[in-house]
Amino acid sequence: MPVTPADTPWLRRFHTADDGALRLFCFPHAGGNASYFFPLSTLLAPRTEMLTVQYPGRQERFNEPRIESMTELADIIAAELTGWTRVPFALFGHSMGATLAFEVACRLRANGAEPSALFVSGRRAPSIPAPGSVHLATDEELVADIRLLGGTESRMLDNAELLAAILPAVRSDYVATETYRYQGADPLRCPVTAFIxxxxxxxxxxxxxxxxxxxxxxxxxxxxxxxxxxxxxHFDALAESIGATVGPGDQELLTRN
Structure with a gap:
């Protein structure tokens, strides 16, 4: 069962970690939730402390207002993570979560908290526009796009009651993703690893x-x-890459810098 770290509803922890472990913040895809990264947390523990961001409008935050702006999400999450960046940390995001992880990393860096690494999965670089209008489509068209991408069990998409529960969060995330425009930022100093x-x-x-x-x-x-x-x-390969990219030497170097 996930444990909610004190002081914030935005983070979920599934496993405990060793003292001094790298802290990895994970950002889910559009329509996703913290539980998606449970397998990765299992593989990384206890050498890495994985804290997964839980967006409002899903699971135990179902009744909270959804946020349909990537910029607003990044601002809020960066502020929430500030107290958690006093140890070496990295960020990992998939799809929408990759862009959000990048934007949060830029904000943390601007506040003096340089990440040890950024891992981005299933997403083009922020500097390449990704316009879209699926968020304006009918429910049927939105579901068709979800099926195209995979990642959501058919039983959920075929169940009218379950679909009605998850579709609003999915649509809101599509709004945030498709209306996002990169505003420019100084390059990060940390390694960036992309997976596709x-x-x-x-x-x-x-x-x-x-x-x-x-x-x-x-x-x-x-x-x-x-x-x-x-x-x-391929969670096992991703876990191996994360461990290889951010070893103790990398953490110590970035801490000194």
Missing amino acids: GDADPRVDTVQAEAWARHTTGRFQLHTFSGGHFFLAR
Whole structure:
């Protein structure tokens, strides 16, 4: 069962970690929730302390107002995380969560909290516009797009009651994603690692490689078999990459800097 860290409803912790462990903030995809990253937390514990962001409008925050602006979300989350960045930390996000993790990283860096690394999955670089109008589509068209991307169980999409419960949050996240416009920011100093699926209809290699423009540190791109939600089959490889990218030496170096 997840544990809600004290002082904020925005974070969920599934496993305890060793003293001095890297702290990894995870950001779910559009329509996603903290529970999606439970398998990754299982693989990373106890050497990494994973704290997953829980957006309002889903699970135990179901009755809270949803936020349909990526900028507003980033501002709020960065403020919430400020007290949690006094130890070495990194950020990981998938799809919408990748863009949000980047925006939060930029805000934390501006406040003097430099991340040890940024991991982005299934998302083109912020500097490449990703306009869309699915958030304006009918419910049927929105569901068709969700089916195209995968990641949501068919039983949920085929159940009218369950669908009515999850669709408002999905649509709000699509609004935030499709209306997002990159405003420019100084490059991060930390390593940036991107992950994509070789059959992802939303992002290709060129779009993913553009993440290199957003850091003065090293950049790596890993391509896996699968579509937009390739990571569900490759959490073990992602966990290995996170551990290899941010080892004790990297943490100590960034802490000194």
